Amino acid sequence: MTRLIRDIYDSGIEFVRTFGAFQLFFMQLLRHTPTMLVRRFDLVVKQVFNTGALSLVIIMVSGLFVGGVLGLQGYSNLARFNAEDSVGVFAAFGLVKELGPVITALLFAGRAGTSLASEIGLMKATDQLSAMEMMAVNPVPRVLVPRFLGGVIAMPFLAAVFSMIGLFGTHLVAVELLSVDVGAFWQQMQMTVDLEDINEGIFKSLVFGVAASLIAVWEGYNAIPTAEGVGRATTRTVVITAIAVLVFDFMITALML
Amino acid sequence: MDDNSENLIEIHDLKYSRGPRAIFDGLNLIIKRGEVTALMGPSGTGKTTLLRLITRQLIPEHGTICVDGVDIATLTLTELYQLRQRFGMLFQNGALLTDISVFENVAFPLREHTKLTNRLIRHVVLTKLHAVGLRGAADMMPSELSGGMARRVALARAMVMDPDILIYDEPFVGLDPISMGVIVRLVRRMNDALGITSIIVSHDVEEISAVADRSFLISDGKVAASGSPDELRLAPSDLVRQFMHGMADGPVAFHFQAPDYEEQLLGRDTE
Numbered sequence: 197m198t199r200l201i202r203d204i205y206d207s208g209i210e211f212v213r214t215f216g217a218f219q220l221f222f223m224q225l226l227r228h229t230p231t232m233l234v235r236r237f238d239l240v241v242k243q244v245f246n247t248g249a250l251s252l253v254i255i256m257v258s259g260l261f262v263g264g265v266l267g268l269q270g271y272s273n274l275a276r277f278n279a280e281d282s283v284g285v286f287a288a289f290g291l292v293k294e295l296g297p298v299i300t301a302l303l304f305a306g307r308a309g310t311s312l313a314s315e316i317g318l319m320k321a322t323d324q325l326s327a328m329e330m331m332a333v334n335p336v337p338r339v340l341v342p343r344f345l346g347g348v349i350a351m352p353f354l355a356a357v358f359s360m361i362g363l364f365g366t367h368l369v370a371v372e373l374l375s376v377d378v379g380a381f382w383q384q385m386q387m388t389v390d391l392e393d394i395n396e397g398i399f400k401s402l403v404f405g406v407a408a409s410l411i412a413v414w415e416g417y418n419a420i421p422t423a424e425g426v427g428r429a430t431t432r433t434v435v436i437t438a439i440a441v442l443v444f445d446f447m448i449t450a451l452m453l
Numbered sequence: 454m455d456d457n458s459e460n461l462i463e464i465h466d467l468k469y470s471r472g473p474r475a476i477f478d479g480l481n482l483i484i485k486r487g488e489v490t491a492l493m494g495p496s497g498t499g500k501t502t503l504l505r506l507i508t509r510q511l512i513p514e515h516g517t518i519c520v521d522g523v524d525i526a527t528l529t530l531t532e533l534y535q536l537r538q539r540f541g542m543l544f545q546n547g548a549l550l551t552d553i554s555v556f557e558n559v560a561f562p563l564r565e566h567t568k569l570t571n572r573l574i575r576h577v578v579l580t581k582l583h584a585v586g587l588r589g590a591a592d593m594m595p596s597e598l599s600g601g602m603a604r605r606v607a608l609a610r611a612m613v614m615d616p617d618i619l620i621y622d623e624p625f626v627g628l629d630p631i632s633m634g635v636i637v638r639l640v641r642r643m644n645d646a647l648g649i650t651s652i653i654v655s656h657d658v659e660e661i662s663a664v665a666d667r668s669f670l671i672s673d674g675k676v677a678a679s680g681s682p683d684e685l686r687l688a689p690s691d692l693v694r695q696f697m698h699g700m701a702d703g704p705v706a707f708h709f710q711a712p713d714y715e716e717q718l719l720g721r722d723t724e
Binding site: 319322323324326327328329330331332333334338 | 505510542549561
């Protein structure tokens with residue numbers, strides 16, 4: 197019993213310590229952010245390309261099929277109430293406010309987050325970060341901040357692309373395949389979806405971008421410098437990001453209702 | 454700070470542990486300015502750890518490490534980075550940045566710390582690459598290099614800022630005899646011509662004998678012996694003799710601590 201209490205106490209202390217270190221790490225990234233944005237914007241652009249542009253294919257393909265599924269589900273369920281013309285609104289709300297930001301963040305964690313974590317972890321394992329320190333170059337601004345910012349900047353754009361392609365997928369299924377009236381499809385969407393709804397989606401994708409990028413660079417930077425350690429960091433990146441995104445999604449949705 | 458002092462690096466009563474295992478237990482060592490100093494010792498004695506402590510990549514639990522009379526533990530991060538600009542370090546595996554070319558790897562410190570024009574950077578980088586025989590590999594990526602070539606590029610990068618102190622971690626491992634001969638001569642020539650101080654961690658007794666002014670043999674967390682390579686070779690200590698002549702029997706056991714061989718094979722202790 198005493199041992200159990202002691203184990204719980206030790207785990208609690210370890211959790212608080214890790215959480216504190218995580219916050220300090222985040223502050224450190226934020227502290228160097230203005231300098232890197234001004235002085236080394238080229239590095240940030242390179243990372244926007246690596247994390248954003250290279251994730252476009254998976255985002256677009258997923259968006260198309262998610263939109264298609266929304267078209268099918270929306271049509272079959274709304275038709276029960278003779279409201280199949282509203283399938284556009286149904287898909288737009290779903291994509292812009294929820295599925296766009298959330299699925300983009302989950303796909304981002306799988307495609308770009310793992311890439312960031314394993315790249316940084318391997319740089320650590322092969323002494324590249326130590327070599328930088330020995331060359332009097334702080335790896336936090338030089339390596340971590342551009343990668344963090346690349347993800348934060350790329351995420352809202354990726355979510356927007358996901359939503360647009362998703363709506364195109366819904367249009368293909370509902371209008372072209374199931375013969376929903378094209379005018380009603382777009383007009384109802386235009387009349388119902390407000391700028392506030394779009395802002396909610398943008399806000400969510402920004403928060404998810406910060407969370408996903410931060411977790412990826414943290415896990416990579418703190419990976420045990422072995423093949424097993426890097427593999428574990430990569431897995432943890434996906435798992436923790438997925439949970440964080442879903443928890444944040446619930447909290448933001450509850451706050452914005 | 455006394456720049457004229459003969460002692461460049463002074464280590465006093467250094468203690469450092471990894472888990473329950475003490476790596477250094479009261480180590481004292483002085484590295485003299487302008488010399489090539491070798492740190493030798495059996496595997497696992499913490500030679501690379503000592504290099505990391507000297508460059509404050511690790512913090513000692515006890516004792517002081519002074520560079521030019523300044524305790525490096527007291528330096529702020531900015532002061533530490535200023536000090537590190539005086540160091541050049543060759544890592545065991547080269548530690549080249551894998552996402553940029555050989556040329557850019559060597560140019561990296563220049564681009565980060567100087568405002569030299571591209572033309573001048575090109576000139577300096579090609580000169581350093583030529584010194585290690587790899588000017589022709591400037592456009593290659595690190596993944597295209599052999600282990601020995603990567604280490605030679607890393608050497609070019611370590612000396613591109615013309616440091617005061619060059620640190621080599623196992624510089625001769627994996628080099629073919631020709632490259633090794635060239636690098637041994639290069640280490641000695643750079644040290645003498647540029648007036649720098651070199652610290653080499655190595656197991657290669659022959660190469661060290663050819664290049665080092667002074668050697669320290671580290672064992673059991675302390676300096677077991679020191680002196681010129683010739684002095685070490687003639688030292689009466691069993692440990693020094695075993696190491697310098699590569700003898701299997703002696704104070705340093707080849708086998709790591711283990712239970713009785715016969716008992717373990719026959720499984721008496723487990724069944």
